[in-house]
């Protein structure tokens with residue numbers, strides 16, 4: 745077994761939706777990012793790369809490379825899942841926490857779980873997505889940005 749954790753932040757910016765866990769959520773702000781700025785999938789990728797001791801998402805998909813501009817972050821997760829499988833591991837379980845005041849994540853959590861499980865090739869019961877505010881404290885509390893943290897346990901396939 746191998747354990748990994750990941751954390752990602754993106755600032756809110758112009759736009760009318762945010763991508764979270766592969767779900768397009770209408771919102772009065774967008775996020776500033778090189779890719780689609782999906783903090784859930786980026787944190788999950790980093791957790792998988794961390795569990796495999798393969799560096800971080802920026803090492804695999806450098807922000808300096810134009811080819812990752814506006815890319816659907818499921819591409820990154822698919823790549824991380826492939827590296828996991830190539831090394832003989834499968835997803836035991838993953839637990840993600842989204843940190844923001846808005847948008848509300850709860851109504852979209854099940855759709856995110858299903859997308860993530862499909863990309864990782866595991867049962868939806870192995871994927872947890874939850875959310876918290878920071879009680880209006882800090883940058884997430886002020887509505888300046890959105891954060892996500894993820895933990896994964898990889899098991900021998």
Ligand SMILES: Nc1ccn([C@@H]2O[C@H](COP(=O)(O)O)[C@@H](O)[C@H]2O)c(=O)n1
Pocket residue numbers: 842843844845846847848849850851874875876877878879
């Ligand atoms: N962006 C968010 C934040 C929170 N939730 C849900 O609300 C519950 C209460 O949040 P607290 O920060 O006051 O503990 C939380 O447990 C989530 O169920 C959400 O859906 N989206």
Ligand SMILES: C[C@@]1(CO)OP(=O)(O)OP(=O)(O)OC[C@H]1O
Pocket residue numbers: 752753776777778779780781782786801802803804805806807808812
């Ligand atoms: C995903 C990448 C792709 O260039 O860029 P961003 O969308 O800005 O996201 P970040 O979480 O900063 O991770 C770095 C990059 O790998």
